[in-house]
Amino acid sequence: MSLFQDKKIILGVCGGVAAYKSVELLRLLIKAGAQVQVVMTPSAEQFVAPMTFQALSGNPVRSDLFDKAAEAGMGHIELARWADLILIAPVTANTIAKISRGIADNLLTTVCLASAAPLILAPAMNQQMWRSEANQDNIQRFKSRTSIHLIGPAMGEQACGDNGPGRMEEPEPIMRFCEQLLQQLQEQQSLSEQLKGKKLLITAGPTIEDIDPVRYISNRSSGKMGYAIAQAAYEAGAEVSLISGPVVLDAPEGVDCYKIRSALQMHKRVFEQLDNVDIFIATAAVADYRPVATKAQKIKKTQDSMTIELVKNPDILADVSAHNKKLFTVGFAAETTELEKYAQDKLDSKNLDMIAANRVGRDSNGQSMGFNSDTNELILFSKQQSGEITRTVLPKTTKQQLARELIKEIVVQYKNSHKNKD
Ligand code: C5P
Numbered sequence: 277m278s279l280f281q282d283k284k285i286i287l288g289v290c291g292g293v294a295a296y297k298s299v300e301l302l303r304l305l306i307k308a309g310a311q312v313q314v315v316m317t318p319s320a321e322q323f324v325a326p327m328t329f330q331a332l333s334g335n336p337v338r339s340d341l342f343d344k345a346a347e348a349g350m351g352h353i354e355l356a357r358w359a360d361l362i363l364i365a366p367v368t369a370n371t372i373a374k375i376s377r378g379i380a381d382n383l384l385t386t387v388c389l390a391s392a393a394p395l396i397l398a399p400a401m402n403q404q405m406w407r408s409e410a411n412q413d414n415i416q417r418f419k420s421r422t423s424i425h426l427i428g429p430a431m432g433e434q435a436c437g438d439n440g441p442g443r444m445e446e447p448e449p450i451m452r453f454c455e456q457l458l459q460q461l462q463e464q465q466s467l468s469e470q471l472k473g474k475k476l477l478i479t480a481g482p483t484i485e486d487i488d489p490v491r492y493i494s495n496r497s498s499g500k501m502g503y504a505i506a507q508a509a510y511e512a513g514a515e516v517s518l519i520s521g522p523v524v525l526d527a528p529e530g531v532d533c534y535k536i537r538s539a540l541q542m543h544k545r546v547f548e549q550l551d552n553v554d555i556f557i558a559t560a561a562v563a564d565y566r567p568v569a570t571k572a573q574k575i576k577k578t579q580d581s582m583t584i585e586l587v588k589n590p591d592i593l594a595d596v597s598a599h600n601k602k603l604f605t606v607g608f609a610a611e612t613t614e615l616e617k618y619a620q621d622k623l624d625s626k627n628l629d630m631i632a633a634n635r636v637g638r639d640s641n642g643q644s645m646g647f648n649s650d651t652n653e654l655i656l657f658s659k660q661q662s663g664e665i666t667r668t669v670l671p672k673t674t675k676q677q678l679a680r681e682l683i684k685e686i687v688v689q690y691k692n693s694h695k696n697k698d
Contacts, residue, residue: 287364315337317371479557481520482521493565611634
């Protein structure tokens with residue numbers, strides 16, 4: 277069945293020459309099985325007659341926010357709630373600016389502000405308008421808005437005679453883009469059904485082991501991966517607690533975050549939070565050793581050499597998996613050499629269900645890998661019920677995207693495992 281079947285789509289049309297392409301787009305949407313309501317900005321009506329869209333969609337076309345007759349039928353808020361997806365093609369620089377700043381001065385921009393549905397924008401404008409600082413500034417603002425997706429503009433000859441970026445994408449690529457997004461939304465929905473009521477406990481960041489009041493032992497972990505996993509798990513519908521060492525990141529929205537400093541504190545906090553946890557994910561770079569004793573006063577440099585005696589920290593992950601054998605446990609292996617071998621050894625020795633291996637250090641261009649970088653690549657080893665170990669590669673991408681992929685993979689493995697209580 278088509279992913280568009282019975283999907284409720286608002287097709288927004290702004291005032292630009294490319295509005296003629298929206299007619300074909302509407303035809304394709306209807307053909308694919310979507311229910312479409314067309315909303316035009318007042319200036320769009322200068323380019324294509326509403327009657328064309330009405331005839332193709334089978335629904336009255338709306339453009340006036342203050343149309344009493346239309347509001348008596350489906351009011352603008354109902355219209356905003358009705359939509360599964362809003363697609364604006366073409367979207368002009370003017371409407372981009374309004375959406376970016378939350379201005380709602382016509383029906384289309386009001387519906388955008390009042391709707392929780394994902395929004396796809398297919399810009400069309402003169403190349404200079406597209407490149408202008410003001411427009412680029414508005415486009416930049418969309419980067420942090422997860423519900424807004426941009427397709428295009430394409431390069432090429434423009435109606436005004438210029439050549440450059442600003443042509444609206446063609447209807448077929450727009451359809452494929454919408455289809456991919458609908459697919460993602462469907463996957464997200466099924467993920468959130470599977471994670472509903474599930475409790476995840478995640479450790480993140482480094483730990484700090486104090487030597488004296490001013491010095492400590494720690495490592496380069498930024499906590500970015502663990503925080504991204506916590507956010508992805510929450511967005512996917514799980515109840516999430518995060519136990520974090522000192523990092524400069526803000527706690528993800530919706531996640532219960534507990535800050536600790538040392539490995540011993542992290543161990544204690546984890547065990548306090550362990551009740552009813554379904555999945556434990558240890559991303560923290562826990563210091564392996566701590567000073568036997570923390571000096572109460574600053575150590576003075578009176579000697580030519582000095583020795584600090586260290587003692588091993590408890591292995592939080594190994595202790596958790598030994599303590600509760602019904603818990604689904606996921607570990608991380610950050611290694612500079614023999615990555616896959618060490619990762620599999622840890623899967624075995626810590627008795628885990630899954631381990632995510634990532635290379636740390638610097639790549640051939642001197643870029644930081646794993647720790648402290650914004651991107652990462654993971655190799656996952658999962659223990660199956662049969663005892664077989666499967667290997668999956670999650671290719672290099674942003675830590676946010678990687679976290680989403682990892683959560684999906686964890687849910688698949690968790691569902692297949694005997695530890696799943698459903
Ligand atoms: O043994 P290693 O430190 O390389 O293992 C890494 C995995 O074990 C990570 O998942 C890390 O969060 C976890 N770990 C832990 N407590 C420790 C050491 C590591 O939970 N003391």
